[in-house]
Amino acid sequence: MAATTGRDSSEPLVEPDPLLISYYESLESRLGYRLVLGGTRHFGYYEKGTYWPFPLGKALRAMEEKLFLALDLPSGSQVFDAGCGVAHVALYMARRGLRVTAIDLIDHHIVKAKRNIARAKLPPGQVTAQKMDYHHLESIPDQSHDGVYTMETFVHATDPAKVLAGFHRILRPGGRLVLFEYDHNVGVEERLPQKVADEMHMVNKYAGMRVPINGESQKGAFNRMLEEAGFTDITVVDYSANIRPTLRLFYWLAVVPYFFIKLLRLERWFINTVSGVQAYLYQDHWRYVAITATKPGGPIEGAKTK
Numbered sequence: 109m110a111a112t113t114g115r116d117s118s119e120p121l122v123e124p125d126p127l128l129i130s131y132y133e134s135l136e137s138r139l140g141y142r143l144v145l146g147g148t149r150h151f152g153y154y155e156k157g158t159y160w161p162f163p164l165g166k167a168l169r170a171m172e173e174k175l176f177l178a179l180d181l182p183s184g185s186q187v188f189d190a191g192c193g194v195a196h197v198a199l200y201m202a203r204r205g206l207r208v209t210a211i212d213l214i215d216h217h218i219v220k221a222k223r224n225i226a227r228a229k230l231p232p233g234q235v236t237a238q239k240m241d242y243h244h245l246e247s248i249p250d251q252s253h254d255g256v257y258t259m260e261t262f263v264h265a266t267d268p269a270k271v272l273a274g275f276h277r278i279l280r281p282g283g284r285l286v287l288f289e290y291d292h293n294v295g296v297e298e299r300l301p302q303k304v305a306d307e308m309h310m311v312n313k314y315a316g317m318r319v320p321i322n323g324e325s326q327k328g329a330f331n332r333m334l335e336e337a338g339f340t341d342i343t344v345v346d347y348s349a350n351i352r353p354t355l356r357l358f359y360w361l362a363v364v365p366y367f368f369i370k371l372l373r374l375e376r377w378f379i380n381t382v383s384g385v386q387a388y389l390y391q392d393h394w395r396y397v398a399i400t401a402t403k404p405g406g407p408i409e410g411a412k413t414k
Contacts, residue, residue: 128316191261282406358384
């Protein structure tokens with residue numbers, strides 16, 4: 109797709125994505141993420157069997173710790189945050205000793221990310237944030253990062269194969285890729301009940317989640333895509349039971365307004381509310397997965413030997 113009109117040739121290419129931008133720019137998204145999750149844009153992690161979701165902040169940081177451990181990189185490693193939001197995850201990685209290149213497609217995310225980075229008073233350059241589309245990483249040098257991660261953002265990819273190829277290119281040999289994402293709990297030959305399929309499709313459409321819409325989040329699809337992109341040592345860990353307290357909280361917050369939204373057919377304008385109910389009701393049909401993979405080569409050197 110052609111570059112946006114008026115774009116400076118030195119700026120990274122960003123393809124227009126009206127549905128995704130509309131989702132994150134909506135008042136519902138802005139207020140919901142801020143009031144419920146303190147600006148963070150991912151699920152919390154709980155030990156299995158936990159019912160009570162509070163304190164939320166502890167659970168959110170626990171999920172970020174799981175991502176840090178999955179990266180399995182030495183202190184001082186350079187990692188790439190593909191879809192940083194307001195930089196909460198990037199700042200957690202920095203406080204654990206990593207250096208972070210953070211990007212996001214949404215203007216107000218980048219404004220807030222830069223503000224949060226400045227307030228964190230970390231060493232200069234330890235975390236950087238800029239507007240960039242992870243489909244277009246041409247400005248990022250080859251083999252320049254030790255790790256790449258997404259925290260519930262790869263789901264928005266319009267061309268997953270292109271995104272994974274870009275991640276593979278910017279990783280050093282031995283580099284780690286970690287994707288904390290959603291997939292469907294059905295295989296290629298299986299079918300969801302039609303009502304469930306229709307309602308999940310609506311949520312995916314208006315929340316800008318293209319990977320499920322394109323049928324690329326079925327059971328086994330992530331392994332296939334990663335293998336085709338050249339990654340090895342692929343593992344998939346199911347954290348569905350560990351996010352259930354957050355899922356249950358979203359349901360109870362949303363279930364009453366959901367009734368009126370359905371009655372008035374306003375679903376597309378309140379898609380987070382709809383998602384909060386349907387994700388809980390249909391939790392047997394999807395999974396929350398932590399996926400890790402490695403670019404062949406390596407190993408990654410520690411900070412002192414770089």
